[in-house]
Structures are given as C-alpha cells and as structure tokens.
Amino acid sequence: MPKGVAKMNAQQSSLCVNGVDTAVLGKTVGAIKEDPGLGACKFRVHNTWAGSTRNSSSVLDFYGAKQEMKHTRTFVMNADEPPMLAGQDAGANPVEYLLHALASCMTTSMVAHAAVRGIRIEELSSELEGDIDLRGFLGLSAGVPKGFTNIRVTFAVKCAAEDMKKLRSLAEFSPVYSTLTSGTKVDFDIVAK
Numbered sequence: 001m002p003k004g005v006a007k008m009n010a011q012q013s014s015l016c017v018n019g020v021d022t023a024v025l026g027k028t029v030g031a032i033k034e035d036p037g038l039g040a041c042k043f044r045v046h047n048t049w050a051g052s053t054r055n056s057s058s059v060l061d062f063y064g065a066k067q068e069m070k071h072t073r074t075f076v077m078n079a080d081e082p083p084m085l086a087g088q089d090a091g092a093n094p095v096e097y098l099l100h101a102l103a104s105c106m107t108t109s110m111v112a113h114a115a116v117r118g119i120r121i122e123e124l125s126s127e128l129e130g131d132i133d134l135r136g137f138l139g140l141s142a143g144v145p146k147g148f149t150n151i152r153v154t155f156a157v158k159c160a161a162e163d164m165k166k167l168r169s170l171a172e173f174s175p176v177y178s179t180l181t182s183g184t185k186v187d188f189d190i191v192a193k
Helices: 003-015 022-034 094-116 161-171 175-182
Strands: 046-049 055-064 067-079 121-131 150-159
Touching (some): 067 094, 094 161, 094 175, 150 161
Antiparallel strands (some): 046 055, 121 150
C-alpha cells in the first residue's frame, strides 16, 4: 500500500468512533449552527393496504437541508397482525414497529452522540417490551387506553465504566423517545380516492 494511502486511511480511522464518521457529523452540526434552517426536515412514509390486516409502507424521499432528497433506494416495511388478531403473521405488527423505531432511534442517538464525545462503545444491544390491553384497541372498554401504557427499555453496553452514566442522557437525544415521552400533535384526514 502506498504511504499516502496508508496515511489517509489512518486519518480516516481516527475520525471514526463507533463506526460513525465524526468529520461528516461535525460538518453537518457546523452547517446547522451557521444556518439553523438547514435543520428543518420532513420524513415521509407511503402506506398501502394489502388486504386483510396486511399493509406495506415504503420510504424513498424526504426533505432536509432546505431541499428535497432521496434515499439511495426505496425501503419497504411490511406489517401484519398475528393470527389471534385475524392476521396471517406476514410481518411485524405496527406496535412492534414502534418498539423497533424506539430501539433503533435510541441506539443511533446514543452511538452518534457518544462518538462526537469520544466515548467508544464496544458492544450494544437492547431489549424492549411494551404493555397493551387489547380491550382498548378492540373498543371493548372506553376506559382502557388503545396503545402502550408502559414501555421498558434495557440497554446492555460494553464500554469504559466511567462512560456508562453518560450514555443514558445521550440516548435521550432520540427523536422517537422524545415524541413518545412528550407527545406530538398528529393531524389526519380521510379523503375520497
């Protein structure tokens, strides 16, 4: 390997912490500090019913950095219900996707924020469990909430002992965590096709 390439690879690896390119993240943070309008984003999902309790969501484009952008490919998420709810179990159900969204967003937030602070994480996994009483969803009791009443998240992390306490506050930067714990306004409409 030529010396120039080896030196460049060594520089690149020093910019990566937890697999996160901190130089790229730093440029993004710097640009948004300079122009806060660059931070305004709109993420989108297009969902289509596929019969019975099945449906499919696709993700292709979003708005960020003051422009329309596209992912490198379309992402598809198939959802269904288990047989006890008249489904064919052809995909995770929507509340399981919500748990996945929470887990993945908290993980990403923790890892990225740790990276820019120089905190190295060797291993990270999580277990999530949420409580739902189906009487609410099925309309059997007006006094029972339709959604989760409690979600428990446990992270197992391998890192320096002195960094363990810091990781909790870093995971709380998660937009999904914030949305679930603070609530958000949801506007919806039904229109003729």
